Amino acid sequence: MDKVGAARSPRRLGLVERLRWTMRGLLVAVLSQAGSVVLWTVTVVTLATLVVGIGFLILPIVVNAVRGLAGFHRRTAREWSGVAIDVPYRHTAADGAYDTAGTFAQCRRLLSDPATWRDILWMTLNAPVGLVLGLLPAACVAYGLNGMFVTPFLWESMGPHWGFGVTWFITDQGEANLAIPQGLLFVVLGLLIAPALGRLHIRFNRALLAPTRNARLTLRVEHLTETRSDAAEAQAAELRRIERDLHDGAQARLVLLGMKLGFADTQLETNPALVRQLLAEAMESSSQALTELRDLVRGIHPPVLAERGLDGAVRALAVALAIPAEVSVDLPGRPQPPIESAAYFVIAEALANVTKHSGANHASIRLWHAGGRLRAQVGDNGRGGAKAEGGSGLRGLQRRLAAFDGELDISSPVGGPTLVTMEIPCEL
Incomplete structure (x- = not known):
């Protein structure tokens, strides 16, 4: 666990934070059933229909939904405990045009990505794991609240016919009153285990949703290839910009400066007044060219940055x-x-x-x-x-x-x- 997760140790958490972890557990439990189970079923049916061709049309959509659910768990891992889970996918489900030929190519890329199969394995295991780890703290708290605020009063008013929760083993009002400390114990237990079980589920997600060592190396190679291409393209664009600025700015002014000086040389004996005017214009052109060269240098590496x-x-x-x-x-x-x-x-x-x-x-x-x-x-x-x-x-x-x-x-x-x-x- 990283520094953020370590800094927020369960021993240092307050009541509000523990309640928040309990509610997060309920969300995990719901998603493990309404999300993982449903998407796992749809994914299996889609894979089964690949042999008849129907699955190819909907597989990219299904994979995109699965990756969306996995991405939600990655985001919550970072937001809840500061644990970063990297994205392992080589290709997105939206790659390529959505037509028959494009869809076949998409499916081939998605099915050849090991992360797709790891997502399916994660959904398979997350159904029971997420349900148990997410629901257990909330169940303890709910069971304890029932014992504290419901059982004693309903036993008093309804007697042994009220058979719910801890009252299954209660035979008189005195034992019903004992449900209050018992319920308090369950509430405290639920609040104590909620952060630990929540982080345990996050570690489970990281084990299956993070890239493996080989996948990480493959993604790193792809990233370096892409960034090398971008860097080469950016360098070429920068060289074109420098060439354009030189050609349209300082170079043009220096050419004009040379022409004026050459013409002034021919008029030196016959028209001194024109020579003085040409020299003044040449000085102005040289000053403007120098300014443009300085601006160009600043665009490459500003002197203020170096100084x-x-x-x-x-x-x-x-x-x-x-x-x-x-x-x-x-x-x-x-x-x-x-x-x-x-x-x-x-x-x-x-x-x-x-x-x-x-x-x-x-x-x-x-x-x-x-x-x-x-x-x-x-x-x-x-x-x-x-x-x-x-x-x-x-x-x-x-x-x-x-x-x-x-x-x-x-x-x-x-x-x-x-x-x-x-x-x-x-x-x-």
């Missing part, structure tokens, strides 16, 4: 922003130069999006290092609706970070606010 580090460079971006920006930086050291540069450009592009598209009147920048990862958040109070899909600039930022095994998460509901979170593994 003042990521902390100072981010604060400089905030000062230059058109709207007020709150900055919070907690970096006890400097990241490696490539990671520092990537983080700077991601933050700069995110701030540029705030200015261009958000309509916000306030922004926030937070930068810190924790758990071996450099983290940054750029937020605004604008209109929201930002998405990485559709070839937007945010997708380019994701690809830039992927080259460093980094991640970019975007939370931007319509109406705002927007929060762009970046994480890059690194040591300071």
Whole structure:
């Protein structure tokens, strides 16, 4: 168990948290029956109908539903106890066009993925395991509450004809009153075991839903292949941008500068006034070319980043922003130069999006290092609706970070606010 789960030891949990774990157990028990049993049955029927061809049409849909249920358990594992369960799938159920040929190809890919069969095994075992581990704490609490608040009073009013719960073994009112401490014991027992059984179910889920060692290596190879391709494409795009900026900017001005100086040389004896004008224009052109070259260099590696580090460079971006920006930086050291540069450009592009598209009147920048990862958040109070899909600039930022095994998460509901979170593994 990771640090979060370890920090929240069952011995340190309060009453509210234990009640919450009890309710979570009820949810697990319901999902183990209404989710796992139903989906397991549908999956088995679908696999059985593959031989007649019908199963191929619905298998991607069924697998997508199974992975959705497994994904819910992965999310709850992280939210409830801080246990991260990685996604093991090689292909998504939505890969490819949904037609006859595409569906056959999809089914072949899904059935060849070991994670698909591990999900089926997980559903098979989760039906009894989830029911027992999830229902036991709630059953103890319910049984205890019955003994504390129901049995003594109903025995008094209805006598031995009331045969429910602990009253099966009760013969008089005195014994009925003993149900109160017995019920309290069951309530305490249920609350005590609820967190432990909940975490036990999470460990069970991690054992079957997390990638195996071989699957992890395969996913790692696929990820490195993809990020290498993205990095090569990003590098090629950056070289094209530099070439375009040089060709359209500084190079054109330097060519014009040479032409003016050459013409001034021919007019030096006959028209000194024109020569002075041409020299003045040449000086202006050289100054503009120098400015454009400096801007180009800043786009490759900003001098402020080299001189003042990521902390100072981010604060400089905030000062230059058109709207007020709150900055919070907690970096006890400097990241490696490539990671520092990537983080700077991601933050700069995110701030540029705030200015261009958000309509916000306030922004926030937070930068810190924790758990071996450099983290940054750029937020605004604008209109929201930002998405990485559709070839937007945010997708380019994701690809830039992927080259460093980094991640970019975007939370931007319509109406705002927007929060762009970046994480890059690194040591300071």
